[in-house]
Amino acid sequence: MLQTTTVKLREDFDREVDRCIDNHEALKVTRDRGENLVIIGEADWRAIKETLYLNRVPGLVESIRESAREPLSEGVRLEDVNW
Numbered sequence: 001m002l003q004t005t006t007v008k009l010r011e012d013f014d015r016e017v018d019r020c021i022d023n024h025e026a027l028k029v030t031r032d033r034g035e036n037l038v039i040i041g042e043a044d045w046r047a048i049k050e051t052l053y054l055n056r057v058p059g060l061v062e063s064i065r066e067s068a069r070e071p072l073s074e075g076v077r078l079e080d081v082n083w
Helices: 006-011 013-022 042-056 060-069
Strands: 002-005 027-030 037-039
Touching: 002 006, 002 013, 006 013, 006 027, 013 027, 042 060
Parallel strands: 002 027
Antiparallel strands: 027 037
C-alpha cells in the first residue's frame, strides 16, 4: 500500500492520486489528528464491491475452487456448448 501524509497529499495531490490509480494500489493517508484514510481508484473500488457481492452468493466460492482443481482435460470447450 502506498502511503503519504495529509501535508504531502495537499502539496502534490494530482501526482499522488495518479500514482494510486496507475498502479492499482491503495493510498494510505496518515493524519496527525483523527483516523487515517485510504484512497483507491474507482475501478479498484468496483472490483472490491463485486468481490464482496460474489462472496455472499452461497456456494459460489467453493464452486470456483472446485473448478480450479479440475484438470482442463475434463472440461468442455466453449465451442462444444449448445446454448
